[in-house]
């Protein structure tokens with residue numbers, strides 16, 4: 001049985017993802033905080049019966065894959081792929097000597113240990129096995145001038161992983177290349193050897209991410225809160241608007257308390273820390289800096305993590321001055337900085353009925369809530 005032999009998983013991540021309409025191949029897009037590729041690898045990494053993992057990707061993405069796979073103890077090589085998917089698998093197979101191999105799409109992130117183990121057990125018994133599920137649709141085949149319904153009970157949709165004895169799959173690849181044959185999966189090459197391929201129970205969740213619609217909606221919420229002290233001889237700047245008042249807010253930057261709350265909300269939604277981490281007040285570069293500049297920087301940081309602000313709602317707590325005349329300009333400043341529509345940005349102001357430090361006009365507080373979504 002497979003327990004005495006080495007088991008290698010080959011994860012294919014060489015697809016260009018043209019159908020996603022994204023500049024980044026789909027396997028590198030985020031899915032619940034990790035990449036689709038990482039989610040496709042992890043069940044193999046965590047399965048006790050897997051010994052080695054090989055990841056094959058496009059030449060340009062080898063460094064990125066190296067970074068993404070840094071923490072996986074079983075990933076042995078990141079291999080540059082070939083022209084077609086089959087060429088990529090072949091490049092990886094050259095690194096495999098013996099035992100069993102499981103070939104899996106790097107864009108099938110919902111794979112489970114149970115499916116992997118079933119395919120491996122069937123491959124160990126029969127030489128070749130594929131994960132598959134019963135076809136749900138009624139399928140017709142063209143024949144002659146008309147068409148006929150196929151027996152649905154005997155039809156399966158093929159998934160990955162596909163498992164093979166290594167000598168068998170190597171022989172199948174050799175034959176395919178000798179004959180110039182390219183298949184749509186690996187099992188068909190084994191089938192051409194006259195060898196049976198077992199069907200193992202996959203799952204309907206084990207889909208290949210092909211288009212944007214295959215990805216779940218990923219909206220995240222963040223909140224931020226900030227307070228600055230009111231003092232003489234400082235300008236009062238809120239949401240990038242300079243407001244005539246006898247006092248201003250004290251701080252290392254321009255002390256724009258409302259934008260600070262907003263930036264913390266954005267960073268919080270993306271789990272990227274807070275503005276203190278990104279713009280430390282010990283750094284002279286940020287002395288007196290406009291918080292509008294920092295907001296644009298936060299937008300970039302979030303974008304690098306794959307997110308854009310969807311909407312934001314800010315509440316400024318100040319006893320004085322009256323802020324209503326400045327609200328529209330505040331909303332516009334933020335919308336311009338974030339590249340959103342002004343209708344997605346809300347700024348509200350409230351007093352605290354003369355209660356607390358805000359009521360005593362010792363300081364101004366602000367809180368912000370925002371949602372971000374994947375771009």
Ligand code: MG
Pocket residue numbers: 226227228251255256257260
């Ligand atoms: Mg602050």
